[in-house]
Amino acid sequence: MAAVHLFFFLLLLSLLPLSLPLTDNQALLALKKSFSNPQTLPSWIPDQNPCSARWVGVICLNNGISSIHLTDLSLSGSIDIEALSQIPSLRSISFVNNSFSGPIPPFNKLGVLKALYLTNNQFSGPIPSDFFSQLASLKKIWLSYNKFTGPIPESITNLRFLSELHLENNQFSGRVPELKQDIKSLDMSHNNLQGQIPSSMSRFDPKSFSENKELCGKPLAIECESEPKASESTGWGLKVVILIFIAAVLAGAFVIMRSKRQRDDDFSVMSRDNAEEVVQVHVPSTNHSRGTSEGSKKESSTTSKKGGSRSIGDLVMVNDERGTFGLPDLMKAAAEVLGNGGLGSAYKAAMASGLSVVVKRMREMNKVSRDIFDAEMRRFGRLRNPNILTPLAYHYRKEEKLFVTEYMPKGSLLYVLHGDRGSNHSDLNWPIRLKIVKGIARGLGFLYKEFPNEDLPHGNLKSSNVLLAENYEPLLGDFAFHPLINHNYAVQTMFAYKTPDYVSYQRVTQKTDVYCLGIIVLEIITGKFPSQYHSNGKGGTDVVQWVFTAISDRREAELIDPELKSSHSNSLNQMLQLLQIGAACTESNPDQRLNMKEAIRRIEEVQV
Known part of the structure; x- marks a missing residue:
């Protein structure tokens, strides 16, 4: 009997490793x-x-x-x-x-x-x-x-x-x-x-x-065929009468309140779609002369006399290098919807003076008091750098803010890379792309000097927030908003919160901007739309995983945008050098990632 027990005990021991969980x-x-x-x-x-x-x-x-x-x-x-x-x-x-x-x-x-x-x-x-x-x-x-x-x-x-x-x-x-x-x-x-x-x-x-x-049925424009029951018909008729009555009351109220809300109504421009990225579409202006309208002068004069008056209706100028203007000028301007981004909607306003601006309606920016908000806007307005899109003016209301910047005719890097297959896209040869990358890096370097104590000197860096001047010099927009935006809304809308730093570690640091820079570098060098943006909820390429896989398999050359390889094959080594920098910037572990200073230094070393 003891032998039988020993046999089963040994059998149990032989089977035990099979039941243990795998490493x-x-x-x-x-x-x-x-x-x-x-x-x-x-x-x-x-x-x-x-x-x-x-x-x-x-x-x-x-x-x-x-x-x-x-x-x-x-x-x-x-x-x-x-x-x-x-x-x-x-x-x-x-x-x-x-x-x-x-x-x-x-x-x-x-x-x-x-x-x-x-x-x-x-x-x-x-x-x-x-x-x-x-x-x-x-x-x-x-x-x-x-x-x-x-x-x-x-x-x-x-x-x-x-x-x-x-x-x-x-x-x-x-x-x-x-x-x-x-x-x-x-x-x-x-x-x-x-x-x-x-x-x-x-x-x-x-x-x-x-x-x-x-x-x-809704939201489709296809009605469903239905035959209402007799008992429902009477109820429906009663609903119609009630709706007509309510409409009449609302119409009267609208007439009374119209004058009080005229200014706000002038900014109630609906977007064409729900695209997450703002894609600028240029419509040439018929008047290219510089100058300032009489209305602008009056507004500017009024504002300056009051030392930056803050009564509702004021447009506070924080940068007058493009002239001064006021809300009346924006109201009279020819408006063109640009899109609806994560932080708010945007449209182009072509004013009579010849100046075209982008007006963004920003929501959920009540994290700080009005005084601090005003101080920050004026601080932004004093920034001067070839790669920074300095704001021109702002309008303060508790519910929302208007943020005015100069209009860049070529639009965003996102649009020129992925949405425009015309002359602008064909201009994106290797020297131009390298120029854009270096300009972005220099702009970030400037922000890191101006905001050294901020966790996110930029915070929302992606190709849709890089605007291109006529000579393809990049200008960074939507920067340094992190301290102003309500936290929950920032988590939903700012690109910094879509990085591994927050998704995996629940924190954002200055190295988070480095990761975002790396995404743009990989986007520019591969020509692929990063799935990390999720601008329309689908599509794109996981450029980080794609690049790391190819590098580990020593297939880096396959990643380079074919348009670059075919036209600048003699610069392949430099392209691969930039690709490696992008990979080093997008390490999932922030501790293994380049810091901003090192990333900028290595980018500057890349030659055409």
């Missing part, structure tokens, strides 16, 4: 083994801590794996979910732009997952209705550009924290589920959805539901 290293190697082409991950090797060595696609937080982002690697085969389940700290998974196929893997076994990105694969078939029931923490779901069929899983409606849902370009059918969560980014376009869109979802852009031939 992170072992789990990742098991995942790698499940791919049909594991050779694409040469940096994943045994006996190494994935968080201390550079494993492609592995992002760590507090020495635990928080994210696995394996994008643009042409991976195929299966995905070992059991291996992933052995990584308890895992919160985000991305297999974007690969070649996986078949039914959706059982990611629902990863109960603590917060983000799932499967865009641009070949997954197919229906997704079980209860698939997301066990993923209560999920915030972001990107299943776009696959071949999923059947109804949208009903369990999505129960995800309390859901903020991003992208299902576009699949073959989903059936009705649109009612989503009552506070969703920031939604796209169900290019599917086979049917029926009426729930009224609670009418707030979304019509493009979110486009190319679903049998969908109807």
Whole structure:
């Protein structure tokens, strides 16, 4: 009997290692083994801590794996979910732009997952209705550009924290589920959805539901056919009478209040779309003469006599190098909508004097008192640097602020790089791109000297906030707003808060601006639109991951914008030098990232 007990004891010992959880290293190697082409991950090797060595696609937080982002690697085969389940700290998974196929893997076994990105694969078939029931923490779901069929899983409606849902370009059918969560980014376009869109979802852009031939109801301009019941007809008639009465009352109130709100109404310009980036569109002015209108002179005189009067209606000039003007000049100006950015809407105003300006309506800027706000604006107005877009004037109201800068006809770097395929884009040869990078670096160096004690001397650095002068000299805009903006709103809108510094470490420092600089450098040298911007909620390239992967595989030359390589092949080494600087600026760990002074020094060393 003792022999039998000993036998079972030895058997138990032999099986014990199989029941122990895998280390992170072992789990990742098991995942790698499940791919049909594991050779694409040469940096994943045994006996190494994935968080201390550079494993492609592995992002760590507090020495635990928080994210696995394996994008643009042409991976195929299966995905070992059991291996992933052995990584308890895992919160985000991305297999974007690969070649996986078949039914959706059982990611629902990863109960603590917060983000799932499967865009641009070949997954197919229906997704079980209860698939997301066990993923209560999920915030972001990107299943776009696959071949999923059947109804949208009903369990999505129960995800309390859901903020991003992208299902576009699949073959989903059936009705649109009612989503009552506070969703920031939604796209169900290019599917086979049917029926009426729930009224609670009418707030979304019509493009979110486009190319679903049998969908109807708001926000689409397609009415649903319905036959109201007899009992409803009487009620509807009563509602019409009430609405007419209310409209009459409101019309009377409008007439009374119109004069009181005339000035504000003049600034109520609606944007053409909900694009997050401001893209300037130049319309040539018929009057190019310099000067100041009589109305401007009077306004300026009044303001100066009062020492910068602050009564509602004043436009406070903080920089008169382009002449002086007042609110009457802006009201009379020909206005052109430019866009609606994260910090507010913007439009171009071409005044009679010949000066064109950009007026931004800034929201949620009540973090400081009016006196401090005024002092900061005047401080901004005193800045003088070839690479800084110095403000001209501001208008203060508690609810919102108007921020006036000079109009740059060539528009933003974002527009010239990605939106303009005309002469401006063709001008972006290697010397011009290097000039832009150096100008941005010099502008940042200036801001770091002017605001040495600020955590974020810029704080919102991205290509849409880099304006280009006629000679392609870059000017930085939207800088140093961080101390003025309400914190919660800053987290939602400022690019600094989309960096690994805040996402992974919940802090922003001066090295956060370095990361943002690195993104622009990679954007300029590759010609790719960074997915980090998420300007329209979808698309783009994860330039950071793409570059790090290519560098580890010694394929850096493949990253250079083909337009640069074909026209300036003799400068390839200099381009690669700049690429390496961009990579060093975008290290996910701030401690391993270049500081601003070193980044600027290395950029200045790059020659044409």
